[in-house]
Amino acid sequence: xxxxxxxxxxxxxxxxxxxxxxxxxxxxxxxxxxxxxxxxxxxxxxxxxxxxxxxxxxxxxxxxxxxxxxxxxxxxxxxxxxxxxxxxxxxxxxxxxxxxxxxxxxxxxxxxxxxxxxxxxxxxxxxxxxxxxxxxxxxxxxxxxxxxxxxxxxxxxxxxxxxxxxxxxxxxxxxxxxxxxxxxxxxxxxxxxxxxxxxxxxxxxxxxxxxxxxxxxxxxxxxxxxxxxxxxxxxxxxxxxxxxxxxxxxxxxxxxxxxxxxxxxxxxxxxxxxxxx
Amino acid sequence: xxxxxxxxxxxxxxxxxxxxxxxxxxxxxxxxxxxxxxxxxxxxxxxxxxxxxxxxxxxxxxxxxxxxxxxxxxxxxxxxxxxxxxxxxxxxxxxxxxxxxxxxxxxxxxxxxxxxxxxxxxxxxxxxxxxxxxxxxxxxxxxxxxxxxxxxxxxxxxxxxxxxxxxxxxxxxxxxxxxxxxxxxxxxxxxxxxxxxxxxxxxxxxxxxxxxxxxxxxxxxxxxxxxxxxxxxxxxxxxxxxxxxxxxxxxxxxxxxxxxxxxxxxxxxxxxxxxxxxxxxxxxxxxxxxxxxxxxxxxxxxxxxxxxxxxxxxxxxxxxxxxxxxxxxxxxxxxxxxxxxxxxxxxxxxxxxxxxxxxxxxxxxxxxxxxxxxxxxxxxxxxx
Numbered sequence: 001x002x003x004x005x006x007x008x009x010x011x012x013x014x015x016x017x018x019x020x021x022x023x024x025x026x027x028x029x030x031x032x033x034x035x036x037x038x039x040x041x042x043x044x045x046x047x048x049x050x051x052x053x054x055x056x057x058x059x060x061x062x063x064x065x066x067x068x069x070x071x072x073x074x075x076x077x078x079x080x081x082x083x084x085x086x087x088x089x090x091x092x093x094x095x096x097x098x099x100x101x102x103x104x105x106x107x108x109x110x111x112x113x114x115x116x117x118x119x120x121x122x123x124x125x126x127x128x129x130x131x132x133x134x135x136x137x138x139x140x141x142x143x144x145x146x147x148x149x150x151x152x153x154x155x156x157x158x159x160x161x162x163x164x165x166x167x168x169x170x171x172x173x174x175x176x177x178x179x180x181x182x183x184x185x186x187x188x189x190x191x192x193x194x195x196x197x198x199x200x201x202x203x204x205x206x207x208x209x210x211x212x213x214x215x216x217x218x219x220x221x222x223x224x225x226x227x228x229x230x231x232x233x234x235x236x237x238x239x240x241x242x243x244x245x246x247x248x249x250x251x252x253x254x255x256x257x258x259x260x261x262x263x264x265x266x267x268x269x270x271x272x273x274x275x276x277x
Numbered sequence: 278x279x280x281x282x283x284x285x286x287x288x289x290x291x292x293x294x295x296x297x298x299x300x301x302x303x304x305x306x307x308x309x310x311x312x313x314x315x316x317x318x319x320x321x322x323x324x325x326x327x328x329x330x331x332x333x334x335x336x337x338x339x340x341x342x343x344x345x346x347x348x349x350x351x352x353x354x355x356x357x358x359x360x361x362x363x364x365x366x367x368x369x370x371x372x373x374x375x376x377x378x379x380x381x382x383x384x385x386x387x388x389x390x391x392x393x394x395x396x397x398x399x400x401x402x403x404x405x406x407x408x409x410x411x412x413x414x415x416x417x418x419x420x421x422x423x424x425x426x427x428x429x430x431x432x433x434x435x436x437x438x439x440x441x442x443x444x445x446x447x448x449x450x451x452x453x454x455x456x457x458x459x460x461x462x463x464x465x466x467x468x469x470x471x472x473x474x475x476x477x478x479x480x481x482x483x484x485x486x487x488x489x490x491x492x493x494x495x496x497x498x499x500x501x502x503x504x505x506x507x508x509x510x511x512x513x514x515x516x517x518x519x520x521x522x523x524x525x526x527x528x529x530x531x532x533x534x535x536x537x538x539x540x541x542x543x544x545x546x547x548x549x550x551x552x553x554x555x556x557x558x559x560x561x562x563x564x565x566x567x568x569x570x571x572x573x574x575x576x577x578x579x580x581x582x583x584x585x586x587x588x589x590x591x592x593x594x595x596x597x598x599x600x601x602x603x604x605x606x607x608x609x610x611x612x613x614x615x616x617x618x619x620x621x622x623x624x625x626x627x628x629x630x631x632x633x634x635x636x637x638x639x640x641x642x643x644x645x646x647x648x649x650x651x652x653x654x655x656x657x658x659x660x661x
Contacts, residue, residue, distance in 0.1 A: 036643070037344030052647075057654035064658070115504075122513040143513075144499060227460045227500025230657045238654070242462060242646050243340040 024256070027249040037243050052247045053254070058235060065232040068146075068221070069214035072153040076210045077203055079154070080161030084202070087162075088169040099166070103159050114152055114223050121148050121224070144226035152224040153214050161206035168202025169195070208266045216255050304329040306569045309336060309345060309353040311556070314417075316586045323576050329569060338461075346371050346561055354564040355573065359554050360399050360637040363413050366559065368405065372412045373560040379571040382578035383414060389626065391633040392418055392595040395555045402478045402639055413557035414574050415595035417522075417587070419624065420554075420635045421464070422547035424506060424524045426515040429454060436516075436546045441472035444516060445495055457499035457508070457517035458492070462646070462653050464552065465492065465500075467638055468518050471550040478639035485652050492656045500657065509543050521545055521623055522591035529591065532615050545623065553635025555595070588616070593624040600626065 026038070035043045052058055087098055105113060119125045121143040128139045142148045172195060180190040218233030232255060239248035304327075308315075312335045320331050334353070336342050339362035346356060346366065358366060366372050377383055385393075395418065396410050403409070423444050425432050431451040435443045443449045444456070458465050469488045470477055499505065499514060506527040508514035524545040531541055558577065560570050576582060583599040594600055604626070606617040627633060641649070 034643075037347050039344070039347045052651075055651055056660040057651055057658050060658040060660050061654065122508070122511070124512045226457075226498065228497070228657060230654055235654060238462065238650055239647075241338055241340065242650060243344050244643060244647055244650070245344075247647065 024253075027253055030246050030249040031253060033246060035246060038245055049246045049250050052250060057230070058232070058251070061230045061232045061235045064221075064230060065215050068149060068153060068231065069211050071150055072157065072214050073207050073211045075150070075154050076158050076161040077207055080158055080165055080206060081199075081203065083158075084162050084165035084169055087166055099163070102162055106159060110156060111219060111223075114156070114220055117152055117155065118143050118148075118223050121151075143224060144228050146225075146229060148224040149221045149229055152220045153217075156220060157210040157213060160209040161203075164205040164209070165199060165202035168199040168205075172198045205266060208262055212259055212262060216259065303566070304569070306331045306355065306566050306573055307351065307353045308333045308573075309342060309356045311335065311357060312337060314357065314556075314590055316589045319577070319582050319585050322582075323573060326576070327569065327572055331573070343371075349563060352563045352565055353561055354566045354570040356559055356561060357416055357556050358559060359556050360395060361640045363409055363557055363559060364399060364403055364407075365640045367407060367409055367412050371562055373562050373564060373567070374411050375414070375560065375574075376571070377411075380414065380575045380578065382575050385410075387597050388415060388595055389418075389593075389597055389600060390628060390630040391553075391624075392555060394630040394633050395553055395637055398637055402637075413559045414578065416556045416558050416577070417590060417592040418553070418555035418595050419592040420521045420547055421468075421518060421552040422521045422524065422545040424509055424517050424519050424543060424545045426509050426512060426542060427544055428512060428542050429515045432515055433544070433546075440546075440548050441550070444518065445469075445472055445491055447495070450516070454515045455498040455513070456495065457501050457505045457514050458495075458497045459505070459518050460500040460502050462649050463638060463641075464518070465653060466649050467552050471548065471552065474550055477552075477636060480641060480645045482648075485648055488649075489652050489656060492653070493659075506543075512542065519545075520592075521547060524591075525619055525623060526591035528619060529616070533612070538615070538618070547623070547634055549634050551635045553633070553637055555637065556592075593620065600624075 030038070031049060032045060032047070033040070033043045034046045034048065083102070087095060090098075092098065120127060121140060123139040123141045128137075131138060142151075176194055176198075177190055180194045181187075185193065216233050218231060218237050221229045221231045222234055222237075232251060236248050236251045236255075239245075239251065306329060308331055310333050315333065320333070323329075324331055334351070336345060339359050342356055342358045343362055343365060345351070346353065347369070363372070388396075392415050396415075399409050400407070423436065425436060427433060429451060432454060435449050435451065439446070439449045447454070447456075450456070458468070466484075466488055467477055469491050470484065472491070473487065475484060475487075499508070499517070501508070501514075501517070503519075503523055505514055505517040505519055506523045509517060510527050510531060524543070527543065528541065532538070558574050560567065560574075564570055577586065578596070580596065580598040580602060583594050583596050584602050587594040587599065587603065594603070600620070604617045604621040606613045608614075
């Protein structure tokens, strides 16, 4: 690549150093210290923070994070594949329009969307109000349950699954499919032997993109779980909130290592990085 | 290439410096406040009068106030911490002792008896014999209470009959009552202490296990923050421990929507043993605009300004003169009449300070806070 173009990336690189690398290093230092906030004047060296990792609430919260992240990834993959495949097969000319509609909810703020969703999950809300005026009395009351959190996670991150799968499907050479059909394979067999294996890249990329935010997120479980469902992100949030930056940093770094591992996995699968949108 | 790197480095440092130092003009007052906790019109008035800019930053916990002041990345002139955090800041030498001669509108006799009581309690529960009152000027004060849904049959009666025990014991509540706890570790800990008439300022392991048992036994339906007031008003939640000001905030907005007092579906029960708090204007030791800060504090102390300021915040003004001007309103304005009624009902005036409710929180050691945090998480995750 032309050297002068490389310079254009410099501002972002600097940005990255200041706002990502430098804070991570500070976090690494904080893990081994006992400080008051992020003030290093009265800091003392300690390994004591690590005992937090064996605390039963930390382990359960971490287990919850893994459980919700895995479940929502699997659900999103199944639902997302159907949508992407349907779109890929459709004869509709303006597929771009449909893709736009799919990402349309993302144009409004995520917290607003989640709050709104939470509202609908309670027995008294604007919809039940309107329905009761015409004599229909239906209401669901699932806010605060695991189901509510799962719905919220899938609802939020599904587009991140659809887009990479759709891109992977679109990239499949049509002649491969024709060849398979010509050689006598049935539609179903063609799908399982040709189309699906060629689209797994999209599923993997999409899975990573759904799994990571689900693993580290805390806003969705906090709101839709009514504070009853504790994920590791909530524990980190609590420690930072109460000025214990040492334990907060330790747990956050722990998650970061997992995330880096996952990104490493993506790179293994997708060397050119072409399906990463 | 080396040259290029140097240029980028200088640029970066310059950028950092300019970001960190922020607006540092001599006529800019940096105020660190809670969200929605000041009347912007009063601030504008001040800006016009003194030809300056008031730059307000927001933080949502006392602990954040503390770490922002201590780290000193931005040098704030004024902060609005609560009672226990003022104590901690004073003890860590972060606050300027105020020169009251520069605050002609400050008169200690003009403070409500309840405010004077909190000031006394602050000095009493400190082990170090410091007179904290020379470091702050009261800004707002109030209590915590149990907000409830009036439409839930039998709920009001059990609250009046059992008080705290109703909040912590489902057998004393009507069937199917949905109960919410405030999602702040300090306040949920303090709620249990209130119920058991135990002090807030002692650190004991037995208190932690007591908290664990009682919070767990209650199986709260929700651990929320300021959204709980809306849930109660909408009938999605029946009972919650919240700031009294939260309830009043909801009350005012419901009244503004045209609902009459009789039709309001919620109310608040304030037990005698509860949390009381007082937020205060304090000046940081590092403040760069001290003169302007004094002018600002004094401006906010004027009866009319304190009253205007209280009109947008659901909490109670600490000054007798402003308080009287609010509750003794005799005009025709519906809003002013409602306001007068609400303030005299929920923040009643007593000459005898022992009739006032509530105790201010105290700060805990870091280890004790970690223990409380883990205890609350154990309650929520169901582990032990």
